[in-house]
Amino acid sequence: EDQVTQSPEALRLQEGESSSLNCSYTVSGLRGLFWYRQDPGKGPEFLFTLYSAGEEKEKERLKATLTKKESFLHITAPKPEDSATYLCAGYSSNTGKLIFGQGTTLQVKP
Amino acid sequence: DTEVTQTPKHLVMGMTNKKSLKCEQHMGHRAMYWYKQKAKKPPELMFVYSYEKLSINESVPSRFSPECPNSSLLNLHLHALQPEDSALYLCASSQTSGGLEQFFGPGTRLTVL
Numbered sequence: 001e002d003q004v005t006q007s008p009e010a011l012r013l014q015e016g017e018s019s020s021l022n023c024s025y026t027v028s029g030l031r032g033l034f035w036y037r038q039d040p041g042k043g044p045e046f047l048f049t050l051y052s053a054g055e056e057k058e059k060e061r062l063k064a065t066l067t068k069k070e071s072f073l074h075i076t077a078p079k080p081e082d083s084a085t086y087l088c089a090g091y092s093s094n095t096g097k098l099i100f101g102q103g104t105t106l107q108v109k110p
Numbered sequence: 111d112t113e114v115t116q117t118p119k120h121l122v123m124g125m126t127n128k129k130s131l132k133c134e135q136h137m138g139h140r141a142m143y144w145y146k147q148k149a150k151k152p153p154e155l156m157f158v159y160s161y162e163k164l165s166i167n168e169s170v171p172s173r174f175s176p177e178c179p180n181s182s183l184l185n186l187h188l189h190a191l192q193p194e195d196s197a198l199y200l201c202a203s204s205q206t207s208g209g210l211e212q213f214f215g216p217g218t219r220l221t222v223l
Contacts, residue, residue: 031209043114043200043214044153087152091209096166098212100152 002027002092006101013078013108021073021104023088031093033071035064038085038103047073047086078108113137114215116201122221125191131218133184133201141207142184144176145200147217153200159184160207191222 004025013019025033032051036044048057050066057064061082063074073086088101114135123129133142141160145153158166159178167176173195175187184201198219202212 032211034211036214041198041217041219043116043202043217046211046213049211089152093209096158096207097155103152 002090002095002097002099004088004090004099004101006086006088006104008104009102010105011107013075013106015079015108015110016077018074018076018078020075021086021088021106023071023073023101024069025071025088025090025099025101027090027092027099028095029093030090032091033066034089034091034098035071035073036087036089038087040085044087075106078106080108080110082106083108114201114203114213116199116215116218118218119216120219120221122223123188123191124223125193127191128187128189130188131186131199131201131220133186133215134182135203135213135215136182137203137205137213138181139203139205139213140181141204141212142178143202143204143212144184144186145202145214147198147200153214157186158207165207188220191220193222196220196222 035047038044048064053068085103085105089098144156147153157176162178177185198217200217201215204210204212
């Protein structure tokens with residue numbers, strides 16, 4: 001069964017305290033691992049797509065990496081405006097569906 | 111431009127009402143999606159349209175009726191909903207349905223009384 005698991009469920013950081021969010025996946029016919037950011041009451045905002053193990057992508061304070069079983073979202077020196085829920089999702093070419101994890105809610109305190 | 115628009119932003123309806131949600135994109139995307147999201151849960155896929163044809167229906171109750179009038183528009187017609195259908199309804203689009211990034215709209219917050 002296709003599954004995406006994110007940890008931790010919630011993460012509290014002080015401003016400037018770097019950390020990583022984990023996404024482990026078992027997705028049949030994986031074609032793309034996606035990271036989204038979602039603010040309360042809004043739609044998910046696309047951040048990154050990773051297609052191959054070893055691939056890395058960066059955007060400002062965020063860096064996403066991919067292995068054959070996991071993806072990590074590294075947050076370097078976070079700011080309060082980075083507070084949001086981060087969703088990881090794998091696309092299954094077998095089912096044609098995006099399989100979402102439960103999300104990690106990040107709170108960055110000043 | 112990676113914008114998907116949705117109207118209305120908020121909708122309150124009774125269980126006997128008929129209403130529609132609208133989604134629009136002008137990115138030339140040929141795949142469009144409806145998702146339902148409950149509080150503190152990830153989005154759940156409802157329907158997928160590919161080249162204006164329904165390709166996936168996730169066993170959604172018939173009180174939800176999708177429509178894709180053209181490649182830029184997606185509607186979700188609502189009829190005889192239940193209070194448990196209250197949720198954030200999200201529309202998304204992607205260039206095609208083959209695993210490319212999906213861009214989400216801001217959502218419609220639906221409350222069923």
